[in-house]
Amino acid sequence: MFNIDLIKKLSYAYGPAGNEEAIREVILNEVKDHVDEVSVDTMGNLIAVKKGSGKKVMIAAHMDEIGIIITGIDDKGFLRFSNIGGVSPFVSLGQKVRFSNGTIGTLHMEHMEDMKHLKLEKMYIDIGAKDKEEALTKVNLGDVACFHSDLVDLGHSVMTKALDDRIGCYIAIETIKRLSASPNELYFVFTVQEELGLRGAKTAAFAIEPDLAIALDITSCGDMPKCKHLAVNLHDGPAIKIKDNSILCHPVMKNLLINTAKENNIPYQLEVLTFGGTDVGAIHLSRAGVISGALSIACRYAHTPNEVVSKDDVNNAVELLTKVLSKEI
Template sequence: MKGLNIELLKEMLSVYSPSGNESNIREIIKEEIDDLVDEMQVDALGNLIARKKGNGTKIMLAGHMDQIALMVTHIDEKGFLRCTNIGGISPTISVSQRIIFENGTIGVIGNEKLESIKDLKLDKLYIDIGVSSKEEAEKIITIGDVAVYYSEPIVDNKKVISQAVDDRIGCFVMIEALKILANTDNDIYFVFTVQEEVGIRGAKTAAFAIEPDIAIAFDVTATGDTPKAKPMAVQLGSGPAIKVKDNSILCHPKVKNYMIQQAEKNDIPYQLEVLEYGGTDSGAIHLSRSGVPSGVLSIPCRYLHSNCEMVFLSDVENAVKLTKHMLENKIELNK
């Protein structure tokens, strides 16, 4: 297996593409995979659907392109911005972080004076874009503008630290697996979805249109390997995690077992994931039409929904290998 395309990964992590405005990351992905698939389309909601044709089992793979963000709701007389969340923004994590708007404006998230950190809520935060008046701010920013975390992705020979790892890393695994995918009879749809962070919306419409036989989502998951973390049998460096359950799905046992079988057959390390909260695109896909047997392959990730989400490259590499083997083999599931 060739090494991972780290420059592509950095580019994907750096690009501005919040929920509802995923065009920038979609264009990067389109250009990267254009010569690797038989057909490609962007649907009405913005999902990128790339098909590698086959006559066998129709498989839908899904990884979401969007990232969490803040949307401007008010500009005060001194030019400070008030915001609402797009997805799971934590006020505690966000204080003193840099953010960037689509037009390149960079600001800092501040907070009002508080008697207790327990009082820190989203409505106590503001964005400072370095202006002195409402009029000055309105020349740069308008109500409804959206900002995402802003920092340079860090990638060394072991780890990745960046914003938007959730879920650019899942999209990246799908791309890298597509590059090394040999001939297969399976009819495979690589779907790069929109608006996952605000209610798994893109996956719902894409699954309805594709009507797959089975589906596998690619996303990040929490870990239990930091000091005094909530107990969870997932850690960085022990391989990708094959999901058993989260709040949106009980993974289909035949899909889960097939994933385990392929990992063990090909000596690929893996972990089993039981997440007691959250969800992925599979939560919407498995309920589409008359039902779709679905599973999830997760990349263990620390510091979720922050500007410094961390994953290990070894887990990413093993996820790519496992995905290749899962897709190349004949899959037969009795619904």
């Protein structure tokens, strides 16, 4: 059953990279009664443990989202900004952003005739301030904002901000709630600063020393008009990663995911991504190496305020991950 209320709660929570406190609190409240231990490490990763006597398995989903950071405020109260993570000027133009204190602004550019060569440094944020003095009562240098948009139920799919990677967090939360017990020692890690270079996953994996790992994240789609070729489509099932620019997935984990899907008649697809990366890229290189794989959700319009995923893909990902973690690995 697709829990759209939980998706909305996760999506709407404020949590640009490096500022994950609010989204971490939301996730903590969802999982604390369903695990044996919960802790927050130095970096801010939330680690929820289900104890078992078998191998140590790390399941990672990042809490952070892309955002912007204020670099200057002019005399008329307009804000200059830079990116936190992969923020496109073309996608951002005309969109709304929200700061941690609730202040909302809109992103615009200096001259419309410069559209062809648009860069973030040629853009500004209008928060309705009449001058710098008023602007400083609402925001300050170094303040961070995320995109601001409403969730839309599209029927077979859902559209909202920050599904990268709140949808991975959703899958981990729902799996935690379904798993009454596991023969494995499970470490569900909701990581920080993935959008800035897989930072939280790197330190968490070093501390946990897992035997195996699975990352949960989105991936690009190849089913939109005139898009880059990619054999991953919405509604075709969760995607079992073969590779991306950060990893060639270990055959043990790849085969475990594929065989479990086949055994349980769970639809799946294979992901061969020629760009990008996820937390698993840092995890598999930790210490002496970790047997690692990844489960991806096809997502249209990644790193925009209106990302789209399939409800069935998400439900099937929860089912597959639950079946995998129920096994003695």
